[in-house]
Amino acid sequence: MVQNLVPSSLRRFAKNRKAVVGVAMVVLYVAVALLAPALTPYNPTKPDLNLALQAPTLGHPLGNDELGRDILARIIYGARISLMVGLVGTGIALVGGVILGSLSGYFGGWVDTVIMRAMDIMLAFPSFLLALAIVSILGAGLMNLMLAIGIFSIPSFSRVVRGSVLSVKNQDYVEAARAVGLSDLRILVAHILPNCMAPIIVLATMRVATAILTASGLSFLGLGAQPPTPEWGAMLSNGREYLRAAPHLATFPGLAIMFGVLGFNLFGDGLRDALDPRLKNR
């Protein structure tokens, strides 16, 4: 099943122009994050007050911020922070969600009830509010930010995983594996989960976008990365004070956030369309 899915999905994906643009954006974004030191000669955290609030020039194409730091350098290094928050946050959610969701779907009964009601409670909060509450409890900072984003994304993963596990667990080959006498764990890991990968991959891609946006939002409120870390949301928040005098301070970090979020969303959309067999003939 998985083997058959890949080539046809790839073909469908390549035909989808939006998806290709999304991939290009994500690749660019990841490349910028990885190559940061090679892309700018400036130190993103070292102020030079003589250049404070300077508008874009040839030497500093995006201008300088309120402490004279090069905004381009801050955005480039900021990509690392966002990407890290996006990946680690989603990673935490992925691990937590897959474990809880598969237990819930596979065993059913009271295990299912307890886990899913707990997830329902978490889903009852608006997701940003939940992240905000978690960070407030843990305290501001980048590590806690990633934890908060991870925790608040667990319910969506666990629900998707549960649904997929439910649809797969009564298939003949699972029955067969059970008849042979394989353990529950082995059936789950070796036979069920591999066949649930498509929706998980799609969700993970989309959640990276959500994670980046939430991280920016929390940093905007001062709960995320602390100065002088070049975090896009924090840059946007600080630049806001100079919106009238020096609009470039807030504009460029805002565009950077938009770029990252849009890239992952387009990528995720494309993946969904490509991996969903029901859309095969459209």
Added chain:
Amino acid sequence: MTRNRALALILILALALISVLSGCSGSGGGGKKITFALSVEPKKLDSQDVTDNPSYMVNAMMYENLVTYNEKMELVPQLATKWEGAKDGMSWTFTLRQGVKFHDGTPFNANAVKVSFDRILNPDLKLARYSLYNAFIKSVEVVNDYTVKFNMKFPFGALPQNLAHPAGIIHSPAALQKYGKDIARNPVGTGPYKFKEWVSGDHITVVKNTSYWGEKAKVDQIVVKVVPDANSRVNMLETGEADVAYPVNASDVARLQKSDKVGVIVKPSNRIVYLGINVTQKPFDNPKVRQAMNYAVNKKAIVDKILLNLGEEQLSPLGPNNWGYVAQKPYEYNPDKAKQLLQEAGVKPGTKVTLWTPDGRYLMDRQVSEAVQADLQAVGFQVEFKKWEWTTYLTELDKLAKGNHQLFLLGWAPSTGDADWGLRPLFQTGETNNYALYSNKTADDLIKKGMSATDEKERLQTYADLQKFLWEDAPMIFLYSVKQTVGVSKKVTGLVVHPLEMLYFDKIDKTK
């Protein structure tokens, strides 16, 4: 699809209708209203129990003192009509204004004065400004209904100046009895405006006191809006949503000064903004380390480039425009010297310290803190940054027992305009605003000597010595003194921007 569009259209129309209707009701209210956009929320509306000027400012709309300072810093009568010191300096007698009533109808008299001062002098109540008066007032005596006598602990000449401090307000004794500590949310004074409501985190409203004893207020109500975001404050001012905005960010001042709708009042103040150092913690217990930190920070660049010259480099532990001020020899910006001093003191590069800052309380405070952070990193510290909401920040600093603060940005503007109150609260052992936990015998002795000296020359010399000593012992990173920037609509007249960093609204008026 078409159904969705129709639905969207209906929704948009409904929204438009709602906004039009709400706009109508908004402009419908009668009377003149002043909206004051203030960066932080007052902590309490009881000036006896707070230490921050935003609280004092709002409080001063509703409360009065026996005497007060006018704009030229001259002492003028308020609830007292005249006063006289005894020849030996051991007591002061005040004659009170007659026919004054508190907002709740209680008559103002000598008993009210005694009740208010007995309250602040009561050590059990632990009011924030207890030590201001306890230092020199022994007792308060009712001579007759309209005469009151203050007995001193030692010959003390500056009592009237100290009674002009915002903490010298007179509460309604009936209201004190009724509310106790909750007077802070239910203030009752004699001032030109009376309290209407306080919606936490949003606004405080005061309304005109129609039975005020003096010249009555010209506007019917003042709404103090809490607007932490500097940009929003200025936008509110420009759109007419606010009439007064305080403070205005340095980066907006030049632009607003060109506007034909609003103006910016820029006035000197007696405030210093400093970076406090908890001197009980290692390595800050070593004066060498504190001096090194003073050499490490480029104050001139901060004043020029962040404050855009709306301030001056701080040259004494006492702010300028205070009586007794003596400028000292500056710590020049010299990171190499700083590194060398740190090495001599045995501070290893990479030593972790935390820096706390408010955001929006003082002109460009957060930006200044970031610049200081970078300067300290440059000489080898690893500085962790923490930004606080103002009232939480004060509450946290007040819980000194925890003692886990290290570096903190704060300001100090002595509301008496005098060297004693400019230095004593910050540097005397155990004093209320001594968040540095500084305790030094030489400093304590000089502070005591300055307070009890009766000869003016001797006082001046004592404070000069004290400033020199503190400057060298450096219990803080001396940063800058700051100017006040108040955004005012051109429709507004009569706002008083006082040198002691207060805004007075009693004569404010607004044309339609």
